Structure formats: C-alpha cells, structure tokens
Amino acid sequence: MSLSLVRDGLAAVSVTAGLFFFAVGTLGLLRLPDVMTRMHATTKCDTLGAGLILFGVALGMGWTVATVKVMLIVVFIWITNPTASHLLAWALYKSGVPMHLYRSFDADEEESR
Amino acid sequence: MLRTWFLLVSVALALLAFLSFYRAVIGPTPADRIIAINVIGTKTVVILAMMGFVYEEEWMFVDVALVYALISFVATVGVAKYFRKGRLS
Numbered sequence: 342m343s344l345s346l347v348r349d350g351l352a353a354v355s356v357t358a359g360l361f362f363f364a365v366g367t368l369g370l371l372r373l374p375d376v377m378t379r380m381h382a383t384t385k386c387d388t389l390g391a392g393l394i395l396f397g398v399a400l401g402m403g404w405t406v407a408t409v410k411v412m413l414i415v416v417f418i419w420i421t422n423p424t425a426s427h428l429l430a431w432a433l434y435k436s437g438v439p440m441h442l443y444r445s446f447d448a449d450e451e452e453s454r
Numbered sequence: 455m456l457r458t459w460f461l462l463v464s465v466a467l468a469l470l471a472f473l474s475f476y477r478a479v480i481g482p483t484p485a486d487r488i489i490a491i492n493v494i495g496t497k498t499v500v501i502l503a504m505m506g507f508v509y510e511e512e513w514m515f516v517d518v519a520l521v522y523a524l525i526s527f528v529a530t531v532g533v534a535k536y537f538r539k540g541r542l543s
Contacts, residue, residue: 387493394463
C-alpha cells in the first residue's frame with residue numbers, strides 16, 4: 342500500500358513541476374521582446390517540462406514496455422530539441438534577424454558619444 | 455485519483471497550447487511562428503503520453519507520441535534549412 346502511494350505521489354509532484362515549467366515557457370513565449378529570447382524561454386520548457394511530465398507518466402505506469410518507450414521519448418526529445426533550436430538560431434543569426442537588446446545597446450553607445 | 459490529476463494537467467497543457475497558438479498567429483516574423491509551432495508539437499507529444507495513461511491504453515498512444523516527436527523534429531530541421539539556404543534541395 343505505502344510503496345504504491347509513494348510512487349503515485351512522486352508521479353503527481355513530477356507532473357505538476359513539469360506543468361509549472363511549461364507555463365513559464367509559454368509566458369516567456371508570449372511576453373519576451375525578441376525572437377532569440379523567445380527561443381531561449383521555449384527551450385527551457387521543452388527540456389525540463391517535457392522531461393518531468395514524461396518521467397511522471399513513466400512512474401505512474403509501473404514497469405511495462407510502454408515505460409521503456411516513454412523514457413525513449415524523453416531521451417529523443419532531449420537530443421533533438423536542442424539540435425533543432427541550435428539549427429534555427431544559427432539560420433536566424435546568419436539571416437540577420439533584428440535583436441531587441443542588441444539594438445538598445447547600440448542606441449546607448451550612440452547617446453554616450 | 456492519479457488519473458483525474460493527469461486529466462486536469464493535460465487540460466491545462468491544452469490551454470497553454472492555445473496560448474502558444476496565439477503567438478503563432480500574431481508573430482511578427484516567421485521565426486516566431488516556427489518557434490510557437492515547435493512548442494505546440496512538444497506539448498502534443500506530452501498530452502498524447504498522458505492520454506495513454508488516462509485511457510489505460512499505453513501501447514497505442516505512446517507509439518503515436520514517438521512518431522509525432524520524430525515528425526516534428528524533421529519539420530523544424532527542414533524549415534531551418536530553408537531559412538539558411540532559401541531552398542530545400
């Protein structure tokens with residue numbers, strides 16, 4: 342009884358923490374001023390949020406083949422999402438996308454001259 | 455008990471996916487839209503895994519989630535290459 346209760350509690354806590362990280366990432370996606378900063382917020386939400394929620398799902402399932410597949414999805418997301426974000430950021434940087442903070446630093450320099 | 459909590463969390467995730475869709479609609483540059491669609495893809499994978507737990511049919515839903523993650527990665531890499539080169543070949 343107690344072991345199953347501890348396992349369910351750990352799964353619920355892990356899923357709730359993952360939901361918190363997803364909420365923070367979506368808030369950053371909506372509120373931050375710039376493409377690069379929005380991408381920075383959403384990569385946090387991808388790795389921590391998806392990892393914690395899928396770990397909670399794997400805990401709640403118990404030991405089946407589906408648990409192994411869920412952990413496989415976690416490993417796959419942890420490999421592919423930074424790769425995709427790196428590729429996208431590199432392409433954006435090369436194509437000269439406007440950056441909000443960088444432009445404000447330039448304006449400060451011109452004011453101080 | 456745990457299934458009810460998982461159902462509530464997946465409903466909240468669906469609401470967050472709609473908020474991300476707002477950024478995908480109004481995003482000033484195409485890169486904003488791509489980032490928002492990427493986040494929606496990740497949320498869909500997570501929601502599919504949780505739906506597998508809620509309906510107690512992990513076999514089917516987990517496989518669907520795995521394939522969805524693969525397709526989302528390939529789409530993002532393709533769009534990044536299109537940004538960089540202006541063509542897909």
